[in-house]
Amino acid sequence: MNRNYTIAVLVNDQPGVLQRVSGLFGRRGFNIESITVGASQEAGLSRMVIVTAGDDKLLEQVSKQLYKLIDVIKVVDVSASPMVERELALIKVSADPSARPEILGVVETFRAAVVDIGPSTLIVQVVGGPEKIDAMIELLRPYGIREISRTGVTAMNRGTVKS
Missing domain, CATH: 3.30.70.260 (ACT domain)
Known part of the structure; x- marks a missing residue:
């Protein structure tokens, strides 16, 4: 499997x-x-x-x-073993002023942050597991994603397990 x-x-x-x-x-x-x-x-x-x-x-x-x-x-x-995994993504989204409140609602829900505001775009930073990032990308997709940059996963075991 x-x-x-x-x-x-x-x-x-x-x-x-x-x-x-x-x-x-x-x-x-x-x-x-x-x-x-x-x-x-x-x-x-x-x-x-x-x-x-x-x-x-x-x-x-x-x-x-x-x-x-x-x-x-x-x-x-x-x-x-049980682990903590994290990834960082920067997502540039088309964001006309009328759509920004909805996009900011998604950002807040995911505990993400807007790190750049342009005349017609926002860059959103999100940190979490790959599933969280994938979910946020899917929710932002209808607004028009212009660019995505992901770091890849970093991880370590929870507790006293050494890796």
Whole structure:
């Protein structure tokens, strides 16, 4: 059964590591739904959070292949335990002055924020899980979405589980 897996990969902060990790997925025919990379709690190490779809066999295969890469320190299936996942999206919406009150109602409902107001557009910032962002996009779609920029998922396990 296919489902989404969220994998945290701790790697040495070296040039080319992102390319080697993403290349591994491509060579194996695995699709990356999203990938985020940033500093970790340890100097010299970066944390990649990769969302991929597949089955348990795919996850096992990906983990084994990742560990073969020299700069990979640790691979954790974050989605195996309760986790917090967040993504940020900026959504530019057509917003004639007459439509703005309705759009602001949607923004307020989603606890989002208007971060830019133009003569005929608004840029909305929303933070949450992918489902929340997808839902907001669908509610804003009738007004005319001009542009969307999404960061991709970042995640960590709840409580005392280390990832």
